[in-house]
Every structure is written in C-alpha cells, then in structure tokens.
Amino acid sequence: MKELVEYIAQSLVDHPDQVRVTEEISDDQIKFRLSVAPEDLGKVIGVGGQVIHSIRNVVQAGGLKENKRVQIEAVKGGSDLVSN
Amino acid sequence: MNKVVVQAKTVELAVASALEQLNTTRDKVQIRVLEQPKKGFFGLFGVREARVEVERMMDPVEEAVAFVQNVTRMLGFQVSIHIKERGSRKKPVVLELVGEDLGLLIGKKGSRIAALQFLAEIVANRQIPKLRDKRRLILDADGYRERRKEALVALAHRVAERVIQTQKEVSLDPMPAMDRKIIHQTLQKMKQITTHSVGKEPFRYVVVGYKSIQSLRGE
Numbered sequence: 001m002k003e004l005v006e007y008i009a010q011s012l013v014d015h016p017d018q019v020r021v022t023e024e025i026s027d028d029q030i031k032f033r034l035s036v037a038p039e040d041l042g043k044v045i046g047v048g049g050q051v052i053h054s055i056r057n058v059v060q061a062g063g064l065k066e067n068k069r070v071q072i073e074a075v076k077g078g079s080d081l082v083s084n
Numbered sequence: 085m086n087k088v089v090v091q092a093k094t095v096e097l098a099v100a101s102a103l104e105q106l107n108t109t110r111d112k113v114q115i116r117v118l119e120q121p122k123k124g125f126f127g128l129f130g131v132r133e134a135r136v137e138v139e140r141m142m143d144p145v146e147e148a149v150a151f152v153q154n155v156t157r158m159l160g161f162q163v164s165i166h167i168k169e170r171g172s173r174k175k176p177v178v179l180e181l182v183g184e185d186l187g188l189l190i191g192k193k194g195s196r197i198a199a200l201q202f203l204a205e206i207v208a209n210r211q212i213p214k215l216r217d218k219r220r221l222i223l224d225a226d227g228y229r230e231r232r233k234e235a236l237v238a239l240a241h242r243v244a245e246r247v248i249q250t251q252k253e254v255s256l257d258p259m260p261a262m263d264r265k266i267i268h269q270t271l272q273k274m275k276q277i278t279t280h281s282v283g284k285e286p287f288r289y290v291v292v293g294y295k296s297i298q299s300l301r302g303e
Contacts (some may be wrong), residue, residue, distance in 0.1 A: 004158040011151055011207045050285060051206070054199035061188050061196055062159045 001062045005032050005072065008055050013040035018077055029069040032059070038076045045074050087139040094121055095134045102138035114139045141211060144219045145170050145177055148208035152179060152223065155200065161189055168224070176220035177208070186225045194232060195286060197223055198260040222262075233266055240270040243292050244277050253293040258283065264290050 002023050010016035015037040024031040036044055045052045056072045063070035088105050092098035095117055103110060116137045124131035149165050156163040163183035171177030181189070190197045201223040209218040222229070243254050256267065264281050267290045271277045278293040 001158075004155065007154060007158065008203065012203070012210075048284065050202070053286065054202045057191065057196050057199035058155060058159075058203065061191070064188060065160065 001030065001059060001070075002032065004062060005034060005055065005059055008058070009034055009036060009044055012043050012051065013037065014043070015040055020077075025068075028067070029071060030063060030066075031071045031073070033073050033075060035075045035077050041074060041076055086142075087137065089118065089135060089137045091133045091135045093133060095136060098134045098136040099138060102136060106138065106140055108140060112141055114141050144208035144212065147210070148177060148179060148204045148221055151204050151207045152181070152200065155203075156181065156183075156189065159189070161186065163189075169222075171219045171221075173216065173219075176222045178222045178224065179204075180227075181223065181225040183226070186228075190225050190228050193257070193259050194228065194263065195260065197225055197228065198262070198286075229262075232263065236263055236266045237270050240267045240292075244271055244274055247292050247294050248276055251294045251296070253291055255282070256290045256292065258287040258289045260286070261288070264288065267292075 002021050006019055006021045009019045009021070013019060013036055018035075018037040018040070020035040022033045022035075024033070034044060043051070044055070046054075052072060052074055056070055059072065060070045086106075088102050090098045090102040090105070092101055099110070099115055102115075103113065106113065116139075117134070118137055119132065119135040121134040122130055122132040145167060149167065153163070153165055161183055163181045163186070166180045166182060167177075168180050169175060169178035188196075189200075191199075201221055204223065205219075205221040208221055212218050224230075239256075243256065247254055259267075268279050268281075271279050271292065276295050276297065278295050279290055280293070281288050281290050283289055
C-alpha cells in the first residue's frame with residue numbers, strides 16, 4: 001500500500017522524484033507520512049484538504065482488506081507535519 | 085521520454101528533429117521556441133541557432149485510464165476499464181469499471197468512487213493549462229451510477245411527499261455532488277418544494293424545504 005500512496009502522489013505533483021513515503025503499522029491502523037517538495041504540498045492537500053482526503057479514502061479500501069484504519073500525513077520535504 | 089530541447093538552424097528544422105526523437109506528430113506536442121535563430125553578420129559573427137522545447141501532450145483519457153487501472157490493480161481489484169465516452173469541452177469523459185466485488189471500491193454512498201474520480205480528473209487534466217480545455221470525468225462501476233440514480237429519484241419523491249405533509253424541512257444524509265444534483269433536478273419542478281445544499285465537502289448535504297401556497301401567491 002505504500003507503493004500506492006507513492007504512485008498517487010507522484011501522479012499529482014510537479015516533482016515526482018521528491019515524493020517519499022514512510023509507513024508506521026500498528027494493530028489497527030497504518031499511518032503514512034507523505035513527504036513532497038515544498039511547492040507541491042498544496043497539490044497533495046488541495047483546497048480544504050480535498051485531495052488528501054480523497055487519497056486517504058481510496059487507500060482506505062486497501063486498509064479495509066487488512067482491517068486497518070488508514071491515516072495519511074502530508075509534510076514538506078524532510079520537515080514538519082502539516083496536514084492530516 | 086516526453087520532453088526534448090533541440091537546437092538547429094531554423095525553428096522548423098529543430099521541431100522536425102524533436103518530433104523524430106519523440107517519435108510523434110505535430111498535433112500531439114506542445115512547442116515552445118526558446119531562442120529564435122540569428123543569421124549574424126555575413127553569416128560570420130553572432131550566428132545563433134534556433135532552440136525549441138517540444139513536449140509530448142498526454143491524452144487526458146489515456147492518462148485517466150492508466151491512473152485508474154494502476155490504482156485499482158495496486159488495491160488488489162481485477163478491473164477492466166471501458167471508455168464509454170471520450171468527452172469534449174462540453175461532455176464529460178465517462179469510464180466504466182467492470183469487475184467483481186466492486187462494492188468496496190464504490191464505498192459508502194459512492195464516496196470512494198467519487199474520491200477516485202476526483203483524483204483521476206486532476207491527473208487527466210494535469211497537462212492542460214487552460215481551464216476551459218479541461219475535461220470533466222465520470223467514473224462508473226458495474227452500472228452503479230444508474231442504480232444510484234434510480235434510488236435517489238425515489239428518495240427525493242418520498243422525502244418531498246413527507247415535507248409537503250408535515251410542512252417541515254428535511255435534511256438528507258451527506259452525499260457527493262453528482263448525487264445532490266440528481267435530488268435538486270428531481271424536485272426542481274415541484275412548486276411547494278425548495279432544495280439547497282449545506283455544509284462542506286465531503287459532508288455536504290441537501291435540505292428539502294417547504295414553500296407554502298400562500299407565499300407563492302404573495303410573490
């Protein structure tokens with residue numbers, strides 16, 4: 001599923017080479033940390049978070065198969081947390 | 085390879101060579117002239133070649149199909165995608181996903197297919213700079229849209245009846261924009277009924293309201 005988050009993000013941004021995804025798996029949830037180039041952050045979050053919510057919703061389909069909740073955080077390349 | 089920068093004696097020659105490198109034709113690329121050629125002084129000093137950048141334009145339909153295909157495959161669905169409508173400026177592109185057990189992909193009240201549709205539309209239009217040239221996209225899965233439409237029309241009529249009887253407004257559950265539109269359209273001709281949407285996506289919902297005959301006369 002990490003590849004899926006990566007693929008979706010890369011399809012949306014101007015700098016696909018700077019997309020990095022890490023995952024943290026626990027019993028009932030998977031937390032993805034999606035890092036993109038600073039100027040691409042808006043592209044993966046979207047107006048009112050519409051894009052990041054949509055990514056989460058789509059990826060959740062994979063999570064449901066494993067009975068896990070999916071969380072995605074978008075962050076600026078190598079820096080702080082920005083959105084959920 | 086989707087973008088090349090080529091230098092040649094004239095713009096024409098540069099473009100021709102770029103098209104050859106990209107193995108494509110002129111109608112499928114975007115051309116930017118980076119530098120006009122200069123003949124120079126007696127062809128000796130200050131001679132400058134033309135430089136052009138030629139970028140392959142992706143077809144929005146192909147882009148959308150590839151994106152949806154990859155995402156569904158990575159999610160573990162076996163889906164084939166049929167292009168039902170290639171779309172134009174006025175008509176949306178319509179893609180139908182065909183496969184088994186697509187319920188999970190459609191999601192509650194179609195929220196997941198709506199999310200996928202939203203993302204695929206962005207991906208399809210990424211290379212299209214002008215807003216008016218952007219294509220709208222509709223994703224369908226196993227005839228879901230048609231089934232949903234029937235259910236929504238029935239729901240709209242049922243709720244409208246109740247509103248007229250009780251003279252009190254009724255708020256529906258949150259639903260995607262396409263679904264809300266069907267409710268609005270179904271009820272727009274009913275004189276005693278008003279409809280409007282409230283809230284922020286993806287929790288926006290329709291409120292079906294009552295308009296009394298008296299207020300109609302007063303208008």
